[in-house]
Amino acid sequence: SHNLTVRELADLLNTPETDIIKSLFFKGIAVNITQSLELETARAVAEELGVKVETPEIKSAAAKETEMLDAADLDNLQTRPPVVTIMGHVDHGKTTLLDSIRQSKVAQGEAGGITQHIGAYHVDIEHNGNQQQIVFLDTPGHEAFTAMRARGTRVTDIAILVVAADDGVQPQTREAISHAKAAEVPIIVAINKIDKPESNPERIKQELTELGLVAEDWGGDTIMVPVSALKGENLDNLLEMILLVAEIEELSANPDRLAKGTVIESNLDRARGPVATLLVQNGTLRVGDNIVAGSVFGKIRAMVGDRGNKVEAATPSFAVEVLGLNDVPEAGDEFDVYPTEKEARVVAEARAEQQRDSRLQQAMSSRRITLSSLS
Ligand code: GTP
Ligand code: MG
Numbered sequence: 490s491h492n493l494t495v496r497e498l499a500d501l502l503n504t505p506e507t508d509i510i511k512s513l514f515f516k517g518i519a520v521n522i523t524q525s526l527e528l529e530t531a532r533a534v535a536e537e538l539g540v541k542v543e544t545p546e547i548k549s550a551a552a553k554e555t556e557m558l559d560a561a562d563l564d565n566l567q568t569r570p571p572v573v574t575i576m577g578h579v580d581h582g583k584t585t586l587l588d589s590i591r592q593s594k595v596a597q598g599e600a601g602g603i604t605q606h607i608g609a610y611h612v613d614i615e616h617n618g619n620q621q622q623i624v625f626l627d628t629p630g631h632e633a634f635t636a637m638r639a640r641g642t643r644v645t646d647i648a649i650l651v652v653a654a655d656d657g658v659q660p661q662t663r664e665a666i667s668h669a670k671a672a673e674v675p676i677i678v679a680i681n682k683i684d685k686p687e688s689n690p691e692r693i694k695q696e697l698t699e700l701g702l703v704a705e706d707w708g709g710d711t712i713m714v715p716v717s718a719l720k721g722e723n724l725d726n727l728l729e730m731i732l733l734v735a736e737i738e739e740l741s742a743n744p745d746r747l748a749k750g751t752v753i754e755s756n757l758d759r760a761r762g763p764v765a766t767l768l769v770q771n772g773t774l775r776v777g778d779n780i781v782a783g784s785v786f787g788k789i790r791a792m793v794g795d796r797g798n799k800v801e802a803a804t805p806s807f808a809v810e811v812l813g814l815n816d817v818p819e820a821g822d823e824f825d826v827y828p829t830e831k832e833a834r835v836v837a838e839a840r841a842e843q844q845r846d847s848r849l850q851q852a853m854s855s856r857r858i859t860l861s862s863l864s
């Protein structure tokens with residue numbers, strides 16, 4: 490392996506050399522343009538500037554799960570709850586399913602807890618004699634997948650494909666399957682509306698077989714659970730299957746480091762300022778942390794959970810609403826925590842500058858196209 494100079498790294502990252510020098514300066518490393526950097530240092534700088542560095546030496550299946558883990562995390566991995574997205578055709582029962590899971594499970598939790606819309610729900614489940622959790626994302630499945638594909642990250646571990654047993658496979662069913670397959674996310678099929686007399690689960694299995702999803706009782710390996718979201722029928726079985734798949738996937742992360750993850754939702758609240766729901770995918774996020782999300786930054790002033798509860802620390806797979814950002818980040822942006830406020834500010838400002846540059850470049854190139862098409 491060889492070292493990179495600051496200039497080579499700048500070229501590689503398509504970044505001004507000054508940004509790299511600045512970033513190193515805040516790590517306590519003073520360098521000039523021609524100086525060589527160790528690969529580890531170069532990697533750290535690149536990641537701070539928002540560039541993902543491939544780590545081919547990471548072979549563990551667990552590490553592949555999120556692309557959020559570094560080599561250093563591998564010694565400290567702990568099981569984390571699965572993050573689940575619900576997908577399916579219009580009116581097949583996605584919202585009803587999520588609502589009825591939430592009602593049956595969340596209501597058993599803190600009495601009187603007011604559920605708050607934060608874009609994700611945590612559900613507690615008794616499984617194999619111990620308490621386990623599942624996190625459901627409340628973003629439309631296709632949006633979550635589009636954001637993921639655009640940024641190359643994986644925000645969901647398991648996709649629940651809802652297919653109404655009285656309607657069968659429809660265009661968005663096919664689309665959901667191809668999204669999940671492209672992202673290599675395991676699919677569990679919920680054959681819904683089985684309470685309807687005209688429902689025909691076997692016909693659904695037949696149709697799905699033609700799309701490459703073969704039910705276990707048909708000799709395949711796709712878990713298919715007949716449910717009625719409306720009547721709450723067989724939901725426990727569906728939840729069990731989610732935990733089973735999660736176990737097989739060996740989902741893990743390192744809670745003992747600064748947090749990183751993805752922005753799930755964001756908005757500007759009149760009273761509270763910029764608000765963002767963050768999914769923690771590695772590390773632990775805490776009140777007081779210095780955070781960069783896309784090109785915005787801030788010190789976390791408060792965190793709110795899905796039951797309107799105050800949260801001090803959010804461990805991997807948990808979603809929290811955070812206050813204290815200087816602006817509204819975009820859903821799908823990645824976030825990182827930095828040791829100091831200064832570092833967070835430098836990274837965020839460098840990214841904002843990059844975004845302005847690329848917007849300017851785009852504007853200029855589109856102007857060239859306009860001019861040449863006029864001549
Ligand atoms: P979009 O968000 O519009 O894509 O729809 P959705 O997939 O979220 O479907 P939604 O949960 O809104 O359900 C659509 C309709 O189907 C509603 O009238 C539900 O009451 C009904 N429905 C959902 N699940 C069931 C079920 O298990 N049985 C019956 N009989 N009706 C159901
Ligand atoms: Mg809906």
